[in-house]
Amino acid sequence: MAEKNVETPLTKGNDVKVAMLTGAQLFEKIGRPTRIVAPMVDQSELAWRILSRKYGATLAYTPMFHAKLFATSEKYRRDMWCDMDGNKDVDRPLIVQFCANDPEYLLSAAKIVQDRCDAVDLNLGCPQGIAKKGHYGAFLMDDWDIVHALIKKLHDNLDVPVTAKIRVFPEKEKTLEYAKMILDAGAQFLTVHGRLREQKGQKTGLADWDIIKYLRESLPPNTVFFSNGNILYPEDITRSMEHISCDAIMSAEGNLYNPGIFNAASGLDKEKSFPRVDIIAREYFEIVKEHQQSQASKNAMKSHMFKVLRPFLTHHIDIRAELASLNAKTAFEVWEEKLIRPVEDTVQRIFQQVDIEQKDEVFKGDIELWGGAYYTVPYWRCQPYFRKVDGLSADKRITKSLEESRQALDCGEVNKPDKKRKPESTLERPLQKEGKV
Ligand SMILES: Cc1cc2nc3c(=O)[nH]c(=O)nc-3n(C[C@H](O)[C@H](O)[C@H](O)COP(=O)(O)O)c2cc1C
Numbered sequence: 001m002a003e004k005n006v007e008t009p010l011t012k013g014n015d016v017k018v019a020m021l022t023g024a025q026l027f028e029k030i031g032r033p034t035r036i037v038a039p040m041v042d043q044s045e046l047a048w049r050i051l052s053r054k055y056g057a058t059l060a061y062t063p064m065f066h067a068k069l070f071a072t073s074e075k076y077r078r079d080m081w082c083d084m085d086g087n088k089d090v091d092r093p094l095i096v097q098f099c100a101n102d103p104e105y106l107l108s109a110a111k112i113v114q115d116r117c118d119a120v121d122l123n124l125g126c127p128q129g130i131a132k133k134g135h136y137g138a139f140l141m142d143d144w145d146i147v148h149a150l151i152k153k154l155h156d157n158l159d160v161p162v163t164a165k166i167r168v169f170p171e172k173e174k175t176l177e178y179a180k181m182i183l184d185a186g187a188q189f190l191t192v193h194g195r196l197r198e199q200k201g202q203k204t205g206l207a208d209w210d211i212i213k214y215l216r217e218s219l220p221p222n223t224v225f226f227s228n229g230n231i232l233y234p235e236d237i238t239r240s241m242e243h244i245s246c247d248a249i250m251s252a253e254g255n256l257y258n259p260g261i262f263n264a265a266s267g268l269d270k271e272k273s274f275p276r277v278d279i280i281a282r283e284y285f286e287i288v289k290e291h292q293q294s295q296a297s298k299n300a301m302k303s304h305m306f307k308v309l310r311p312f313l314t315h316h317i318d319i320r321a322e323l324a325s326l327n328a329k330t331a332f333e334v335w336e337e338k339l340i341r342p343v344e345d346t347v348q349r350i351f352q353q354v355d356i357e358q359k360d361e362v363f364k365g366d367i368e369l370w371g372g373a374y375y376t377v378p379y380w381r382c383q384p385y386f387r388k389v390d391g392l393s394a395d396k397r398i399t400k401s402l403e404e405s406r407q408a409l410d411c412g413e414v415n416k417p418d419k420k421r422k423p424e425s426t427l428e429r430p431l432q433k434e435g436k437v
Pocket residue numbers: 038039040041043062063064097123124125126165193228229230231250251252253254435436437
């Protein structure tokens with residue numbers, strides 16, 4: 001890892017620059033966070049970060065901002081970044097993420113935020129068509145010189161450290177070379193999302209923890225290293241950290257559907273691990289209201305509500321219809337009247353049932369071939385979401401696949417599976433999700 005600028009202040013012309021922190025120093029300074037809210041376009045905005053920290057997140061990333069737009073368009077900046085973003089009392093530690101392919105624009109954008117964040121991250125993982133067209137994100141995996149130049153530019157000129165978030169190549173050795181190049185250019189934290197650039201939409205599939213582990217073991221031991229992928233439940237965080245020996249775990253979709261995902265240490269305390277939807281909806285709403293200057297939070301609220309309330313709304317379609325009618329311009333009183341209070345009243349009625357204690361139980365299933373277990377969670381509690389692919393939801397595909405493999409075992413057709421074996425076939429993949437950036 002490039003460790004220039006460590007002890008002494010850098011001087012540039014007559015300017016005295018603050019000593020740059022190494023990854024290890026930065027990690028220490030921000031309290032050795034282990035649970036990270038992933039960068040998520042339109043979703044990891046101010047209010048969501050505040051809520052997630054309340055439920056156990058210890059570091060958060062902003063959504064990816066487009067560096068050129070951020071540097072040149074005041075309107076874009078106003079929509080994405082307000083005076084409370086990165087505020088010392090409510091929004092730290094914070095890493096601001098950009099996508100870019102031009103070092104000058106990246107530096108200009110990063111300078112605007114450097115006083116209100118702990119580091120600036122470069123997005124090298126976005127696999128979407130828009131990133132292909134704009135030549136950024138995961139499409140820079142084909143252009144290592146640009147990646148190096150972008151990171152070095154920030155490392156040499158910014159007051160805060162630069163970090164990077166990558167996807168993996170099919171070849172682990174090539175991925176290792178890529179990671180080394182990124183660290184050599186000056187990145188101080190490395191986040192590895194264990195999926196290929198091609199793993200998006202219907203082909204998302206399972207992230208590969210083994211390649212992440214290989215990188216972890218092959219890179220210098222002082223590398224501050226975060227893993228991303230395959231986190232459905234709080235306990236998956238512990239499992240992943242133990243498997244990979246990484247410094248922290250980042251979660252995106254798991255966090256969106258259940259902000260309690262970060263409560264890995266809470267064991268079976270369902271109030272923490274699977275919080276009630278009425279409580280989360282109310283808390284999030286109050287945070288958005290309290291930070292009205294954050295346009296990004298107002299814009300994101302409807303989408304967040306659909307996600308945290310998802311299991312509940314399938315049982316209460318009248319409330320779902322009301323939510324569909326709301327938007328970022330709707331007055332807060334209307335949100336209160338049409339969504340928040342009806343959700344609270346309904347859950348309150350549910351809890352007045354005499355047998356609610358039994359009904360409110362959370363059940364853990366058996367350990368599956370993929371290493372974790374599915375939970376059965378009452379619909380009034382936040383929980384992960386399995387998308388349908390080819391008409392089957394992921395857990396059904398797993399069950400089907402397990403049945404098939406058990407039948408094959410019974411018939412002596414295949415060798416007994418190694419317990420540690422990583423699921424290989426698409427059918428065994430629990431996390432088929434769409435549209436990952
Ligand atoms: C709604 C959404 C928005 C995302 N936006 C970004 C982004 O802005 N920058 C980024 O690096 N990754 C982005 N991602 C990818 C996530 O950060 C993460 O790498 C990926 O979802 C895998 O993590 P998960 O399995 O916990 O969902 C996004 C993912 C989702 C679901």
